[in-house]
Amino acid sequence: MTASSGARAADMAQHPASSPPASSPPASSPASSPGAMARWLFGVAALIVVIVVVGGITRLTESGLSITQWHPVSGIVPPLGEAQWQAEFDHYRQIDQYGAVHAGMTLGQFKGIFFWEYIHRVLGRVIGLAMLGPLVWFALRRQIPRGFGWRLMALPVLVGMQGLLGWLMVASGLKPGMTEVAPGWLAAHLLAALFTLSVTLWIALDLRALARDGRAVPARLTALPLLTGAALALQLLYGALMAGLRAGHVTNQWPLMNGSLFPGPTQSGRGLGVLLFADPAIVHFIHRWWAWVVVALLLVMARRLRGAGARAQSVAVHSIFGTQIILGIATVVSGVALWLAVLHQLAGALLVVATVAGAHRLGQAAPSDGPGRLG
Numbered sequence: 001m002t003a004s005s006g007a008r009a010a011d012m013a014q015h016p017a018s019s020p021p022a023s024s025p026p027a028s029s030p031a032s033s034p035g036a037m038a039r040w041l042f043g044v045a046a047l048i049v050v051i052v053v054v055g056g057i058t059r060l061t062e063s064g065l066s067i068t069q070w071h072p073v074s075g076i077v078p079p080l081g082e083a084q085w086q087a088e089f090d091h092y093r094q095i096d097q098y099g100a101v102h103a104g105m106t107l108g109q110f111k112g113i114f115f116w117e118y119i120h121r122v123l124g125r126v127i128g129l130a131m132l133g134p135l136v137w138f139a140l141r142r143q144i145p146r147g148f149g150w151r152l153m154a155l156p157v158l159v160g161m162q163g164l165l166g167w168l169m170v171a172s173g174l175k176p177g178m179t180e181v182a183p184g185w186l187a188a189h190l191l192a193a194l195f196t197l198s199v200t201l202w203i204a205l206d207l208r209a210l211a212r213d214g215r216a217v218p219a220r221l222t223a224l225p226l227l228t229g230a231a232l233a234l235q236l237l238y239g240a241l242m243a244g245l246r247a248g249h250v251t252n253q254w255p256l257m258n259g260s261l262f263p264g265p266t267q268s269g270r271g272l273g274v275l276l277f278a279d280p281a282i283v284h285f286i287h288r289w290w291a292w293v294v295v296a297l298l299l300v301m302a303r304r305l306r307g308a309g310a311r312a313q314s315v316a317v318h319s320i321f322g323t324q325i326i327l328g329i330a331t332v333v334s335g336v337a338l339w340l341a342v343l344h345q346l347a348g349a350l351l352v353v354a355t356v357a358g359a360h361r362l363g364q365a366a367p368s369d370g371p372g373r374l375g
Contacts, residue, residue: 033143035211037152040134041204044155047130048197049349051123055190056345058120059243060338063113064181065097065173067121072163076125078118088114100179124163132156145210147218151203158196165189183244183278190240191233194349198229198356205360217364224304225359228297232355235294238287239348247280247287248336254329257285291328295321301358310361316354323347 058064067075068091079085089110092098098105102113135152138144144152169185172178206218242248250257250266257263263281275282298321305314324347331340 033138034145034148034207037134037138037144037148038204038207038211041155041200041207044127044130045197045200045204045353047123047127048193048200049346049353051120051127052190052193052197052349053342053346054116054120054123055193056243056342057338058116059186060336060341061113061116062097062101062180063116064120064170065095066092066110066113066117067170068092068095068174070167070170072125075121078114085111095174096177097173097179121166124166128156128159128163131159145207148203148207155196155200155203158192158199162189162192162196165192181244183241186244187237187240191237194233194236194352197349197352201353201356202360205357209364219360219363221359222363224297224301225355225362228294228301229355229359231290231294231297232352235287235290236348236352238283238290239345241277241283242287245278245280245283246336247284248332248341250281250284252333252335254288254332257281288328288332291325295325298355301355301362304362305358308362308365310358313354313358313361317351317358320347320351320354324351 067088069075079088085107089107092110102109135156139149165185165188169181169189172185173181202219209219250263253259255261263285265275265279266281267279270279276286277283298317302314302317305311305317324344327340327344327347331337331344334340
């Protein structure tokens, strides 16, 4: 045996050529593009934040029922002439909301409410294409990192479900006797959007970590972020019910509600479920005080982030939940001023972003074995 072959044998003994163990984290192959995919998903997440804001404007301006038909493909084209505009207006005048809310409005005024619902629907289609198109491109080029395929395939499904929930929400307001969409469907539609935003961000953050370290382990969803996220989800549910029930108009006082700490139900003799989820005063009361439970959990999470060396994420959580609280109080005191209510909804979406980013950062520092991994 020569000296060089002996050296090679010794090297092979120290570093045997074998496949990685089953517990090894997903690796980025030379053909995969985790960095590009992360940037793509961050862009989609930004579009979801935009559509959440436009959805809030649509609700606050009573525009959501202005388009009474659902045409997934042809609906991308708005009315192009006076006759088509008049036909759309005639459809709208046949539903009960027109007589109850917008009776006597002109065609020009109808175009104003039509605009927001149209933009909302176009954004939904854009998000669907932005989610599916690049995914197909990366898949055809075999650039999806190992372990991410099924996770990415779930995203277009979530977007499709969101579109279906949106139409079911609109359909609930087109029924005879209804003058607005059902608050429950409105809440489902908003929460589905924010859940899609959360999952999209989480996968994007995992991909970005993989791009930086070719063998990065997907972050785990640990106990504190899970509890915080659940509390925040409940708060967002009640925020959606506030919008659906117009519960912000119950009072313009804070911290009292019409002179009392607890306002009591608007109607007596109703079941507990109705009181908790359909009584405007009770919904308003729960939304304003459950917020402080969420704040307490976010404070603990922010301190944990700071202790983990994630100062930027800690500052983001502190800043956004503080802004959200101020905007919520200002919205109530102003009598639900449109611009304040819209900013409040935007801050809610950004708080979801900050919470997911913080949870992911804590999940990166958690042990990789045991239950709790998301993905």
